[in-house]
Amino acid sequence: MSETTVGQPRVDSSKRTWLIASGCAGVVGGVATAVPFVSTFEPSEKAKAAGAPVEVDISGLKPGEKMTVEWRGKPVWILKRTPEQVAELPKLDGQLADPTSKRNPDEFTPKYAQNEHRSIKPDVLVVVGICTHLGCSPTDKFQPGPQPSLPDNWEGGFLCPCHGSTFDLAGRVFKNKPAPDNLPVPPHMYLSDTRLLIGDDKKAA
Secondary structure, three states: OOOOEEOOOOOOHHHHHHHHHOOOOOOOOOOOOOOOOOOOOOOOHHHHHOOOOEEEEOOOOOOOOEEEEEEOOEEEEEEEOOHHHHHHHHHHHHHEOOOOOOOOHHHHOOHHHOOOOOOOOOOEEEEEOOOOOOOOOOEEEOOOOOOOOOOOOOOOEEEOOOOOOEEOOOOOEEOOOOOOOOOOOOOEEEEEOOEEEEOOOOOOO
8 A cells, every 4th residue: 555645845854764664554454455545735834844734634544544644744644443453452451561641641642542542533543653762763564463573463553663662553662662652642633524634633522
């Protein structure tokens, strides 16, 4: 599956790492390859620098697919999880460093995402795709099962190639890894069932 990146006028050295790393997206086995359509009202360069919200159309995102948009110069991942992936999340709690996202809730997890799926809607994950260790961008490892640099009981998630930190499909870091915290959930809210606003959560429930 290919990803679509929004709001990216130039590639500079500070963004090159995550752009390369986020260029590959995974699809859970058996899900057909597709390119989700992403639409946004493009803010001006000055507004982007100030952190203007980014509006995203996720109507074309199918279960098992992920898209990437840019907000405040950072990659924000939007993953539509399958029902099986959502059901698996609570089973991983014992393997995670901060399963309930209470370690730094204000900074990393807004109140509306302080739940077992770390999201407003159980099937849609929205996280900043930057490892909390040294700022690298993890890669998609959605396929379950044994793989290089991953445990034999891997259920799908993200792997940071820099120092081996692993995250589940809710962006929660596994125990005994270099990353000290879960992947941050940015402020966001739904404008409709298929439109997200990244960077503003004034009306989020």
